[in-house]
Amino acid sequence: MQDFFAPFLAWIPLLPLLGFVLLIALPLFHLREPPEAVSAVVGVGSVCLSALLTLLIMWTLFLNNPSAVLQVSLWQWLKVGALQLGFDFYLDWLGMAMLLVVTGVGFLIHLYSAGYMHGDDGYRRYFAYLNLFVGAMLILVMADNLLLLYLGWEGVGLCSYLLIGFWYRNSANGDAARKAFIVTRIGDTAMLLGLILLFSQFGTLSIRALNTAAASAPANNLTVTLAALLLLGGAVGKSAQLPLQTWLPDAMAGPTPVSALIHAATMVTAGVYLIARMHPLFNASETAMSAVGIVGALTLLLAGFSAMVQSDIKRVLAYSTISQIGYMFLALGVGAWTGAIFHLMTHAFFKALLFLSAGSVILSLHHEQSLFSMGGLRRKLPFTFGCFAIGCASLAALPFTAGFYSKDQILLKAWEYQGGFNGIWFTGILGALITGFYSFRLLFLVFFGNDGPASAQCKDANNGVMTLPLSVLAVLALFGGLLTPPLQRVFTQAPAGHAPLWVEGVAIAAPILGLALAWLLFRHNTSPMESRGKSALEKLWFSGWGFDWLYHRLLVQPLTSLARINRNDILNSIYNGTAFICRQLHNLLSTSQNGLIRWYIASFTCGAIIFLALLVVL
Amino acid sequence: MTPFSTLPAIIAILFCGGILAWLSERYFNRGSRQISLISLSVAAALLATYWPHLTDSPTGVWWDSVQINWIPRFGISFSLAIDGLGFLMLALTVLMGLFGLVVTWRDIRFRRGFFYFNYLWTLAGVVGVFTAIDLFLFFFFWEVMLLPMLFLIAVWGYEERIPAAIKFFIFTQASSLLMLLAIVTLVYLHYSASGILTFNYRELLNAQLTPGNAYWLMLGFFIAFAVKLPALPLHTWLPDAHTQAPTAGSILLAAILLKTGAYGLLRFTLPLFPEASAAFAPVAMSIGAASIIYGALLAFAQQDMKRLVAYSSVSHMGFVLLGLYAMNTVAAQGAVMQMIAHGFSTAALFSLVGAIQKRLNSRDMAQLGGLWSSLPKLSATALFFAVASLGMPGLGNFIAEFLVLLGSFDSNHWITAIAATGLIGAALYALLMMQRVFFGGLRTPEDAQTRSPTDLKAREFLALISLAAGLLLLGLRPQVVFDIAQPAIARTGTLHKKAPTATSQISSPKLRLSAWPDTDHRRGNSP
Numbered sequence A: 001m002q003d004f005f006a007p008f009l010a011w012i013p014l015l016p017l018l019g020f021v022l023l024i025a026l027p028l029f030h031l032r033e034p035p036e037a038v039s040a041v042v043g044v045g046s047v048c049l050s051a052l053l054t055l056l057i058m059w060t061l062f063l064n065n066p067s068a069v070l071q072v073s074l075w076q077w078l079k080v081g082a083l084q085l086g087f088d089f090y091l092d093w094l095g096m097a098m099l100l101v102v103t104g105v106g107f108l109i110h111l112y113s114a115g116y117m118h119g120d121d122g123y124r125r126y127f128a129y130l131n132l133f134v135g136a137m138l139i140l141v142m143a144d145n146l147l148l149l150y151l152g153w154e155g156v157g158l159c160s161y162l163l164i165g166f167w168y169r170n171s172a173n174g175d176a177a178r179k180a181f182i183v184t185r186i187g188d189t190a191m192l193l194g195l196i197l198l199f200s201q202f203g204t205l206s207i208r209a210l211n212t213a214a215a216s217a218p219a220n221n222l223t224v225t226l227a228a229l230l231l232l233g234g235a236v237g238k239s240a241q242l243p244l245q246t247w248l249p250d251a252m253a254g255p256t257p258v259s260a261l262i263h264a265a266t267m268v269t270a271g272v273y274l275i276a277r278m279h280p281l282f283n284a285s286e287t288a289m290s291a292v293g294i295v296g297a298l299t300l301l302l303a304g305f306s307a308m309v310q311s312d313i314k315r316v317l318a319y320s321t322i323s324q325i326g327y328m329f330l331a332l333g334v335g336a337w338t339g340a341i342f343h344l345m346t347h348a349f350f351k352a353l354l355f356l357s358a359g360s361v362i363l364s365l366h367h368e369q370s371l372f373s374m375g376g377l378r379r380k381l382p383f384t385f386g387c388f389a390i391g392c393a394s395l396a397a398l399p400f401t402a403g404f405y406s407k408d409q410i411l412l413k414a415w416e417y418q419g420g421f422n423g424i425w426f427t428g429i430l431g432a433l434i435t436g437f438y439s440f441r442l443l444f445l446v447f448f449g450n451d452g453p454a455s456a457q458c459k460d461a462n463n464g465v466m467t468l469p470l471s472v473l474a475v476l477a478l479f480g481g482l483l484t485p486p487l488q489r490v491f492t493q494a495p496a497g498h499a500p501l502w503v504e505g506v507a508i509a510a511p512i513l514g515l516a517l518a519w520l521l522f523r524h525n526t527s528p529m530e531s532r533g534k535s536a537l538e539k540l541w542f543s544g545w546g547f548d549w550l551y552h553r554l555l556v557q558p559l560t561s562l563a564r565i566n567r568n569d570i571l572n573s574i575y576n577g578t579a580f581i582c583r584q585l586h587n588l589l590s591t592s593q594n595g596l597i598r599w600y601i602a603s604f605t606c607g608a609i610i611f612l613a614l615l616v617v618l
Numbered sequence B: 001m002t003p004f005s006t007l008p009a010i011i012a013i014l015f016c017g018g019i020l021a022w023l024s025e026r027y028f029n030r031g032s033r034q035i036s037l038i039s040l041s042v043a044a045a046l047l048a049t050y051w052p053h054l055t056d057s058p059t060g061v062w063w064d065s066v067q068i069n070w071i072p073r074f075g076i077s078f079s080l081a082i083d084g085l086g087f088l089m090l091a092l093t094v095l096m097g098l099f100g101l102v103v104t105w106r107d108i109r110f111r112r113g114f115f116y117f118n119y120l121w122t123l124a125g126v127v128g129v130f131t132a133i134d135l136f137l138f139f140f141f142w143e144v145m146l147l148p149m150l151f152l153i154a155v156w157g158y159e160e161r162i163p164a165a166i167k168f169f170i171f172t173q174a175s176s177l178l179m180l181l182a183i184v185t186l187v188y189l190h191y192s193a194s195g196i197l198t199f200n201y202r203e204l205l206n207a208q209l210t211p212g213n214a215y216w217l218m219l220g221f222f223i224a225f226a227v228k229l230p231a232l233p234l235h236t237w238l239p240d241a242h243t244q245a246p247t248a249g250s251i252l253l254a255a256i257l258l259k260t261g262a263y264g265l266l267r268f269t270l271p272l273f274p275e276a277s278a279a280f281a282p283v284a285m286s287i288g289a290a291s292i293i294y295g296a297l298l299a300f301a302q303q304d305m306k307r308l309v310a311y312s313s314v315s316h317m318g319f320v321l322l323g324l325y326a327m328n329t330v331a332a333q334g335a336v337m338q339m340i341a342h343g344f345s346t347a348a349l350f351s352l353v354g355a356i357q358k359r360l361n362s363r364d365m366a367q368l369g370g371l372w373s374s375l376p377k378l379s380a381t382a383l384f385f386a387v388a389s390l391g392m393p394g395l396g397n398f399i400a401e402f403l404v405l406l407g408s409f410d411s412n413h414w415i416t417a418i419a420a421t422g423l424i425g426a427a428l429y430a431l432l433m434m435q436r437v438f439f440g441g442l443r444t445p446e447d448a449q450t451r452s453p454t455d456l457k458a459r460e461f462l463a464l465i466s467l468a469a470g471l472l473l474l475g476l477r478p479q480v481v482f483d484i485a486q487p488a489i490a491r492t493g494t495l496h497k498k499a500p501t502a503t504s505q506i507s508s509p510k511l512r513l514s515a516w517p518d519t520d521h522r523r524g525n526s527p
Helices: A001-008 A011-030 A034-064 A093-116 A123-142 A146-165 A171-202 A207-216 A222-238 A247-253 A256-266 A267-277 A279-283 A286-309 A313-333 A336-366 A382-395 A402-417 A423-447 A462-484 A501-524 A536-543 A547-565 A572-592 A596-618 B007-026 B033-048 B051-055 B082-103 B110-133 B136-155 B162-193 B211-228 B238-244 B247-272 B274-299 B304-323 B329-360 B374-388 B394-410 B412-422 B422-438 B457-478 B477-492
Strands: A070-080 A084-093 B064-071 B076-082
Touching: A001 A070, A001 A093, A011 A034, A011 A402, A011 B304, A034 A093, A034 A123, A070 A146, A070 B329, A070 B394, A070 B477, A084 A093, A084 A123, A084 A146, A084 B110, A093 A123, A093 A256, A093 A267, A093 A336, A093 A462, A123 A146, A123 A256, A123 A267, A146 A171, A146 A207, A146 A222, A146 A247, A146 A267, A171 A207, A171 A222, A171 B394, A171 B422, A207 A279, A207 A423, A222 A267, A222 A279, A222 A286, A222 B422, A247 A313, A256 A267, A256 A313, A256 A336, A256 A596, A267 A279, A267 A313, A267 A336, A267 B422, A279 A286, A279 B051, A286 A313, A286 A336, A286 A423, A286 A536, A313 A336, A313 A402, A313 A423, A313 B374, A336 A382, A336 A462, A382 A402, A382 A423, A382 A462, A402 A423, A402 A462, A402 A501, A423 A501, A462 B304, A547 B274, A572 B374, B007 B033, B007 B064, B007 B076, B007 B110, B033 B082, B033 B110, B051 B082, B051 B477, B064 B136, B076 B082, B076 B110, B076 B136, B082 B247, B082 B329, B082 B457, B082 B477, B110 B136, B110 B412, B136 B162, B136 B247, B162 B211, B162 B238, B211 B247, B238 B247, B238 B304, B247 B274, B247 B329, B247 B477, B274 B304, B274 B394, B274 B412, B274 B422, B304 B329, B304 B412, B304 B422, B329 B394, B329 B457, B329 B477, B374 B394, B374 B422, B374 B457, B394 B412, B394 B457, B412 B422
Parallel strands: none
Antiparallel strands: A070 A084, B064 B076
16 A cells, blocks of 8 residues: 555645646746636646645545555655765655645635635736645655755745735835745754754764664764754744744735745744654754743743734734744643644644635725724624634634644643643743733724724625635634544654643633633723823834844844945955056156156266265265 | 867867858858857767766766877977866856857847857867866966957946956956966976976876975965956956956856866866865865855845846855865865856846846846836746745755755864855845845836836747756756766865864764765876
């Protein structure tokens, strides 16, 4: 069975890539822009096929066999000196879980996009980029060696750049896109150095070989720690964690389905996947593990506070994404590998649902995104309201939603991690409260209360291709908690022990408390934070803790002014200076040749006198 | 060896094609482009006869060689030879020559025949440089490629062409004077030690030099090649020359002429003075890293699109220098790959800037903007090559830069880590160019607003697409190139008896980067 399916494995990423090639090549045959239907069929169809293929492989091979593994070698990529890399794919249950998310949620979002992007003059370009993204993401997930993973890693970064700046006529979108690419590139460069360090240490870049070698390396080896930290650099860049989180809120400049797919469900969780994939390496270093946990805990709190005060519907969701990925990093840091991947899955469901329903709201309100222009929409957009409410419940991890199961697993593991009360666990609980607050604040502001200024012009923009993905995602966000991927063979970890009952109780109570707080605040002030001025703390939270300001002062300004000062290349002045001196000397000497006899006689006489004087003196 | 073998034929075809092109202008007033196309195609066909060598594992070191006595009194002979490295460089030369010709097919109106005379003679000189294994002959071709290039800049260039041409000439001339001195001294020292007066490369490889002498001679060669490369701080001729040269000239300069410097380092400086080079390696690697970062910073600061691409060349060629002086196979392979990939991507970017300038009469990024909406094909192509130049995995440039960094990490951790930040710099300038020229609201210079620019023509588009396909091939199946270059690089490596000691901060006991393989091909390389 495994041999039978191996050749098909390559088709999973290949199909979206073929879709991309077809989409960019279409005008070559046509000369004119093809009709939207053609682009949609190619774009959505290719991802659909790839999702079906994934499902087929899962059903026949992986479902009953937790230790199933598929691998295929396509070709020898590089063989230089000791470096040997193949274009090889490898699939186990960890990869399978990711594949299901990427192709499944990816397909739903593609389908939604077919309706959402209707009438846009870049329709074909949009689907081309989106297909390229899915292809690159699948390569990232299935790569058997780190360089191939890096190929997918950079590929998704490129697509993210292209799609954030998709509406290129507005140069603010372009700035956001460049910011996203460059900030993640900083992380990626660290990651590349990590790859190089790993190779120079272990002589291989194969993920499995590295993991085996790292597991047997002496504990807390300095090189292993350094390599793990460099990989973490890549992960925090891609997953928008501290200190490289600043790009994600700006990335909301892209079309909303793009935010759903790339900046919520798939690409931004690549960092989580990377660490989970390399978990033996991280396990080998306590420093790296605690770094991962601390980054996660800090990020989830800071981003949560920022999410509480945002006024743009998409920015709330963006900060909440950062915060939720913080949960995943926290989980990784305490060794809850399964919990992290499980939360990655459920987060993909409910965050995609939230973004897509937010997209419907935005489209219905003619591209209005300010929360304070909305309000009372539950009567006008009942279906969207239902979906959004399910999404919010799942995000806040209310009991029996998908988000509850995964977050609960993480919090339990965090409790056990140090055998009782500890800072990481407490951060997680505090974060759960904050999550409950901001998700329901969002829901209330958009759908409850009085009509806002934009609500009057509301016109339900949902159509068939948009409601179907929303319904499926709503079901997944509700019941996705039952779809635990069998990862016990990938991550060997001790089975969860039992925490005191009150720990469980606190975990359930925290989001409900958040909900109640949000309701109280909403009841007492139907338009909070708009009428009254912001306090200094709220301003700080609103700006994302001033990181943008700090980086602008610390990095961007010095660099640009340095570049501006040196625009004409200071080194050039060496040569210009030489040329100048030569020219001056030339002028000096040529004045002595003025053709006047008396000058010549005078200088001749002077010279002779000096010469004679020298003779006499010496 | 018969004198009428392939290598001299390629050079002769290009020389004769050039003369014919000039004459055709004089007497028929047309046909010079067609003659150039034919002679370049014939040259390509001749080069393709070496195809069997690619799959065979050749027994000798050189695939083919020619030796004719020229000035026997001084031990100077007309001797050419080709090996894997030479083949790659020749293929790059001929392909880029064809690309430059096709993509600028309609650009030249003034003295067209003389233009193509200079174009072909430059190429002929470069082919000579890449095949000569007599040092005197090498120097001869080195000069031959300069003068026609000078004319290309000075006659057909843009507004500031004369100062740029003079600067180009002085830099290259002054540095090649140093090389000439070094060559003559090397030959003299070899003569006084062994009693044999010869300029033959293979003989001179055995020259016994005192370390002091070797160091000075090495510097002479190094400076000449570093100017061409160009490396900091000898790079300042390049932005001016590139910017002022006509598009075809910029393509020649960036894609081919810069590579002669890198080739010279790999073929001559490293093997002739192995110990001196090893001692010099930390300096050279630092220069390489500095070029990477300084070039990127300057590219980021530019207003003129062409200058931006020119400074990006400084940055990219820094990787070549870094890789060559890391003194191991991985880095050297990366450097060779970078020579080819940079040739492709930069040639394409220069041709795109030329296409924009032709359509809109400007390459000032302050005057341009939002071209995607009016020139989608051109903009998408530019996006591809900008992305290639910022080192996107899957394309050739990434493979090259990765291997260079991987290899040089073995030699020096810190220089490598610093050089790696150049990858961030590349993203900065490449995306800045995309943003300012192609994205944002549509902006075209005032004098061009009446005309609506036409998108890429099929001819331009096909030429660019084939380069794009080439880069993709280099990124996904680079092994072909590595296999071709491997014997030549391994042979260079045998000469490095003393690899530089890594100034290692991190102990790496299991370091498995291959050192230079220790075979004794060195003396047994008769044709």
